[in-house]
Amino acid sequence: SQSKKNASLAEDLYSGKIASIQFGEPKQGAGTVTIPATIEYREGENRNGEAVIVSKTVDDRQLYFLTTLKTD
Numbered sequence: 001s002q003s004k005k006n007a008s009l010a011e012d013l014y015s016g017k018i019a020s021i022q023f024g025e026p027k028q029g030a031g032t033v034t035i036p037a038t039i040e041y042r043e044g045e046n047r048n049g050e051a052v053i054v055s056k057t058v059d060d061r062q063l064y065f066l067t068t069l070k071t072d
Contacts, residue, residue: 009039009049009071017041021069023051031055033064039071047071 012018024036033053040046049071053064 009047009069012039012041017043037069 018039019042020040022038022040026033026035031054033055035051037049037051038046039049049069051066052068054067055062055064
């Protein structure tokens with residue numbers, strides 16, 4: 001069921017149904033950063049979720065990769 005929610009989130013994003021995404025305070029984990037998010041829709045109810053970012057050091061540079069944007 002979570003995959004279905006996330007698939008609809010991607011569709012809502014590229015179809016323009018999402019007005020904005022507001023991010024909260026990042027929380028550092030072991031090689032990841034989790035950031036709470038509020039997804040604001042043009043019509044209908046907003047949804048809460050989170051972004052998960054993986055951090056990796058490559059050639060002495062800290063890089064971050066967005067791996068997940070999901071909703072509750």
